[in-house]
Amino acid sequence: MDNTQIRIGIAGYGNLGRGVEAAIARNPDMTLVGVFTRRSPESVKPLSARTSVQPITALSDCRDTIDVLILCGGSKDDLPRQGPEMAARFNIVDSFDTHARIPEYFDSVDAPARANGKTALISIGWDPGMFSINRLYGEALLPDGATYTFWGKGLSQGHSDAIRRVPGVKAGVQYTLPSRDAIEQVRSGLRPELTTRQKHTRECYVVLNEGADAAEVERTIVTMPNYFADYDTTVHFISEETLLREHSRMPHGGFVIRSGNTTEAHAQVIEYSLQLESNPEFTASVLVAYARAAYRLNVQGQFGAKTAFDVAPGLLSIKTPAQLRKELL
């Protein structure tokens, strides 16, 4: 490890930004310059009292004091505007996760980054991110094969919102679960054809309004088109206290499995899985490791937009290449 401190800025302070603050504290080669917010700085309560909170406009004075700016806004409204703008001024890392729009977003960030000698790592996290890397490794190592991605057990925001719109429902959350049967079929090397629906089940935890008809609520949920009708859906009724106590975390995770053959005689299975108690904190931790890579790539003169596919594993580590070869190879 050399002694250079990498100076990090955080743009946006929701669950993800808070996770980045926590992750920086666990990486001794990084210093947090500050949190930059569109809200009133006084309204933001960082994890550490020593964390400086400033208006996002203050970033214009930070071009020489921030090595990498981590963008913690959302993919729908924030990043499409913020990514290209910030990539012209800073090395950036973001978690842009609208899969279908990644090529377009990549181009929109690539041009300003290149023009200004900056490095922009986009779509970093676990999906897109670590799951994508494992889909790529799987295909490359077993070209004759099939790749399966399963998600869960994970809290789904959109489906939780749908439950809460059902008449008689006071509160509720929905978890997507990978189907155990489907996973076992895939692990067996059989290469089954499975739709997303066959690979997942849904589990709902619902708090009823007083006097609501549980049977009617359950029927409305499990038959709801698009959201639940085609899935194996289970509804559990719980008290508000239980909901708060047991369902306020944001777990997630999943599996990427590549099943393939090296010869007709020999099947091979590669599996990568995540079991996350906090989805935003893990995503944040991935962003911070890639901030180290963004810094190093920029020092090497590797400008423009890049994704997790373009980053050699060693660039993520605090250790030197020689240490890595000695200790981890």
Add this chain to the structure above:
Amino acid sequence: MDNTQIRIGIAGYGNLGRGVEAAIARNPDMTLVGVFTRRSPESVKPLSARTSVQPITALSDCRDTIDVLILCGGSKDDLPRQGPEMAARFNIVDSFDTHARIPEYFDSVDAPARANGKTALISIGWDPGMFSINRLYGEALLPDGATYTFWGKGLSQGHSDAIRRVPGVKAGVQYTLPSRDAIEQVRSGLRPELTTRQKHTRECYVVLNEGADAAEVERTIVTMPNYFADYDTTVHFISEETLLREHSRMPHGGFVIRSGNTTEAHAQVIEYSLQLESNPEFTASVLVAYARAAYRLNVQGQFGAKTAFDVAPGLLSIKTPAQLRKELL
């Protein structure tokens, strides 16, 4: 995919070389120039009748016709001599797997490769190789954590040899198995302290000589110092026919698990596993994907010795960066 064919040579033709031949046939951007052997070429029977087999001395005429030479010799006797010699003349990929000697081997290959503008990817395979990458990713993404490597179910050559030296034993094989209990402890996020011995059990399949005392053979095996005495070891007696029918494959695999916390409140678990019906064929398939990377790195002017840590995932894929972003991210 561009239309360049990458021209590959295979040096050495045992199980690994045969696996490389099979893998090249599954990668449409690669052409096999030939197998180069120290044996008499007539004695080598390649998988495909179209594969050219030549004496290893013929390599001196192939500097312009081979883009990457895959070294398929052993780490003990072949590679320490062959690696440095060949890295002066070819881009190479090898599976040097004596973990403790990797730094020394790296240096011995790096100097001739650099001096001659060649790229040498060493210690490629799954351990070292894919497991190493996952140990690195685990540490980098969850700095506050612990990493666990489990091996198996896998055939162990050294332990199989030890069984076969026991008086009364006609033939036999030994499998190393990961302990299910230990894996479950690790997956729970508890970060237990476990020795290699606590993480693995051993299973032996033994064919007795006529008249041999089964109880005595079993006692000798399970109490054998270094090999079995400190492990939970099971001995099964089987017929020679069963041994041939059910135990002539070379399965292997294992698990790399990183258990860590992003904050005190939230544990996160990353798991990578391989379930291989043929260890040499999978290793060969990894070598071939990295041959593509070696070729591309050399074209980019990245000379010298490198390991899996230095290779961005995208370099392994037959697909273009834009295709990868569109299809796999």
